[in-house]
Structures are given as structure tokens and as C-alpha cells.
Amino acid sequence: MAPATLLGSTGASASSDPSGLVDRFGRRAVDLRVSLTERCNLRCTYCMPAAGLPFAPDDQLMTAAEIERLVRIGTSRFGVRKVRFTGGEPMLRHDLVDVIARCAALPDAPELSLTTNAIGLSHRAAALYAAGLRRVNVSLDTVDPSVFAEVTRRPFLDKVIAGLSAAHDAGLAIKVNAVLLRGVNDALAPDLMRWCLERGYELRFIEQMPLDPDHAWDRTSMVTAAETRAMLSESFELVPDDAPRDGAPAERFRVLARTADGGVGPELGTIGIIASITESFCADCTRTRLTADGHVRSCLFSDEETSVLGPMRDGASDDEVAELWRRAMWAKPRDHGDDTDDLVHPTRGMSAIGG
Numbered sequence: 001m002a003p004a005t006l007l008g009s010t011g012a013s014a015s016s017d018p019s020g021l022v023d024r025f026g027r028r029a030v031d032l033r034v035s036l037t038e039r040c041n042l043r044c045t046y047c048m049p050a051a052g053l054p055f056a057p058d059d060q061l062m063t064a065a066e067i068e069r070l071v072r073i074g075t076s077r078f079g080v081r082k083v084r085f086t087g088g089e090p091m092l093r094h095d096l097v098d099v100i101a102r103c104a105a106l107p108d109a110p111e112l113s114l115t116t117n118a119i120g121l122s123h124r125a126a127a128l129y130a131a132g133l134r135r136v137n138v139s140l141d142t143v144d145p146s147v148f149a150e151v152t153r154r155p156f157l158d159k160v161i162a163g164l165s166a167a168h169d170a171g172l173a174i175k176v177n178a179v180l181l182r183g184v185n186d187a188l189a190p191d192l193m194r195w196c197l198e199r200g201y202e203l204r205f206i207e208q209m210p211l212d213p214d215h216a217w218d219r220t221s222m223v224t225a226a227e228t229r230a231m232l233s234e235s236f237e238l239v240p241d242d243a244p245r246d247g248a249p250a251e252r253f254r255v256l257a258r259t260a261d262g263g264v265g266p267e268l269g270t271i272g273i274i275a276s277i278t279e280s281f282c283a284d285c286t287r288t289r290l291t292a293d294g295h296v297r298s299c300l301f302s303d304e305e306t307s308v309l310g311p312m313r314d315g316a317s318d319d320e321v322a323e324l325w326r327r328a329m330w331a332k333p334r335d336h337g338d339d340t341d342d343l344v345h346p347t348r349g350m351s352a353i354g355g
């Protein structure tokens with residue numbers, strides 16, 4: 001395909017900064033999320049319908065070589081420093097170790113991490129570490145087996161726990177992501193926190209976002225960051241961490257035990273609370289995303305997508321792909337609306353975008 005067709009004829013001034021993925025509001029994207037698949041072996045109620053979704057066929061997904069090429073364009077031209085693989089469930093990609101190894105072997109290799117439900121991680125953690133993976137974020141909303149089965153619609157808690165221990169043994173840095181659902185797992189949040197602190201896993205609570213494909217999200221049922229802080233403070237002392245957030249979405253807290261007489265005991269570790277809805281951090285966003293079918297998505301909440309995989313398969317050069325990517329990011333929205341009436345509800349659900 002000719003460059004003119006690829007890039008269109010609309011104003012080239014839109015992406016005027018050739019040095020990076022800059023948008024109209026002066027933000028620069030240096031953190032890349034790459035979705036590897038839309039498929040998943042769980043059906044978390046806030047993410048996927050019980051019956052699953054119509055998944056893109058495998059031949060429409062980026063191959064390991066195409067992912068490597070896009071990551072190379074990101075690191076070499078845009079200064080991308082961190083790449084996080086996600087999905088869907090990225091562990092379902094049989095070539096996951098190859099994907100990691102290719103990206104780790106790039107000049108100026110970025111820091112590589114994986115967001116996963118950890119099912120199957122017990123068998124692959126060591127190989128992933130050897131390939132160059134250094135961090136995992138494991139989704140775990142409760143350590144109560146029956147509540148886990150209710151949230152995920154699958155009875156696999158023991159597999160997740162085995163995956164976490166294998167990741168720890170392999171030397172991977174671990175964070176645990178939890179979404180609290182009112183009346184389901186919210187009252188168990190202090191138990192989950194204690195469990196993670198005892199094992200040295202940094203737990204982060206994430207506000208539920210309107211990214212469920214059923215569009216059942218409801219502002220009133222969402223457990224807010226403020227409610228989470230208040231609930232945890234009944235059992236622990238939370239001390240805000242003053243270190244600069246540097247674009248990171250989580251507000252971090254040092255956790256101290258409470259003594260029997262209500263005083264403050266020893267420090268137990270650190271947690272994070274991600275207030276994506278009620279205390280939006282859009283102004284500091286450093287993220288750019290690639291969907292599993294090779295579209296640039298500038299924001300989780302924007303339905304605007306730009307295919308880079310199609311043009312790549314039609315013979316686009318690195319320069320042409322980079323220009324498409326820049327233009328897509330230039331159009332990144334300022335924010336996703338506030339948490340009341342104008343909050344954007346995107347069409348694709350979280351599993352199809354890549355969380």
C-alpha cells in the first residue's frame with residue numbers, strides 16, 4: 001500500500017513532535033500495554049459475560065514477530081521504557097515465552113511485565129523469568145474459594161495461589177490486583193490484604209470501571225477508593241507514601257499493624273489504591289495501548305482505534321507505522337469524563353482492549 005493511502009491526506013501538523021508519542025495536551029506516552037489475546041479461562045463478572053465473547057480469530061492477532069517489531073518501533077522511536085503484556089489472559093498464548101524473549105533481546109530493551117490471572121504460571125514462571133520477564137501483576141480478588149468461584153465463575157483459586165508461589169520462587173516481582181465488588185468480596189478486603197502482606201506481595205485495589213461488556217456497571221455499586229481506605233483503616237493504620245507517583249496510577253500507603261490497645265504496631269508492607277474513576281489521573285497518563293488485533297488505542301475509555309497491523313501486513317515501512325501510531329496518540333482524549341453523567345462507557349470490554 002502506498003504511503004499516501006496509509007497516512008491519509010489530513011493535516012500532518014497533527015503529530016508535529018517527531019520525538020515521541022505526544023498528545024494535544026502535552027502528555028508523552030512511554031508505557032506500552034500490549035494485549036496478546038482476547039481469550040480467557042476465567043469469566044470475572046466485571047470483565048466478561050458468562051458465555052464469553054466472540055473472539056477475534058487467531059490469524060487476526062499479532063504474531064510474536066509483529067509484536068517484536070512494534071515494541072522495537074516503540075522503544076527506538078518513542079522512548080517507550082516499559083512494556084506490559086496483558087489480555088484477555090496472556091498465559092493462553094503458547095508463544096508467550098518467545099514473545100518475551102524477542103522483546104528482551106531488543107537493543108534498549110524495555111522493562112517487561114505481565115498482567116495475568118496466574119493460571120498455568122506455576123509451570124511457566126521460571127521459563128518466563130529466564131526469557132527476560134521481571135514483574136507480574138496477578139489478579140486475585142479474594143482468597144476465599146467460594147467467593148473466588150463466584151467472582152470468576154471458575155473454581156481455580158488453588159491454581160492461582162500455586163502460580164503466585166512459583167512466580168515468587170522464580171524471582172519475579174509480584175503485585176496483586178483486586179477489584180472490590182459491593183456485597184461480594186468487599187468485606188473480605190482486610191483478609192486479602194493480610195494474606196498478601198504475609199507473603200510480601202504488594203496488593204493494589206482497583207476501582208471497578210465501566211468496562212464490562214454487559215454494560216452492567218453502576219456508579220452506586222462501585223466500591224470507591226475512599227470507602228476502601230476507610231474500611232482498611234478499621235483494622236490497620238494506613239500512612240500515605242509521599243514518594244512522587246511519576247505517572248503511576250496507584251496511591252501508595254505504608255501499612256502498620258494495630259496493637260490490642262489501639263496503638264500503632266510494626267510496619268507490615270505497602271499497598272496501593274487505584275482510584276481510576278473517583279480520583280482520575282488522566283492528566284498524568286503516560287500510556288499507549290495495542291489491542292491483540294493490532295490497533296493502537298490511546299485510552300482505555302476511547303472507542304477511537306487505529307490499525308497498525310493491517311498496514312504492516314500490507315507492507316508499511318517502520319516510518320509509516322510510526323506515523324500512524326503518532327497520529328493515533330495525538331488524538332488521545334483529555335480524560336474519560338467525571339464519575340457522574342459524562343463518564344464514557346466504551347464499546348469494547350476490558351478483556352478485548354487489554355487491561
Ligand code: SAM
Nearest residue numbers: 047087088089115116117139177208209350355
Ligand atoms: N487476565 C489477566 C488478569 O486478569 O490479570 C489480564 C487481563 S485483565 C483485563 C487486567 C486487569 O483488568 C485485571 O487486574 C482485572 O482485575 C482488571 N479489570 C478487568 N475488568 C475490570 C473492570 N471492569 N474494572 C476494573 N478493573 C478491571
Ligand code: SF4
Nearest residue numbers: 040042044047088117
Ligand atoms: Fe479473564 Fe482477566 Fe477478565 Fe478475569 S479480568 S475475565 S482473568 S481477562
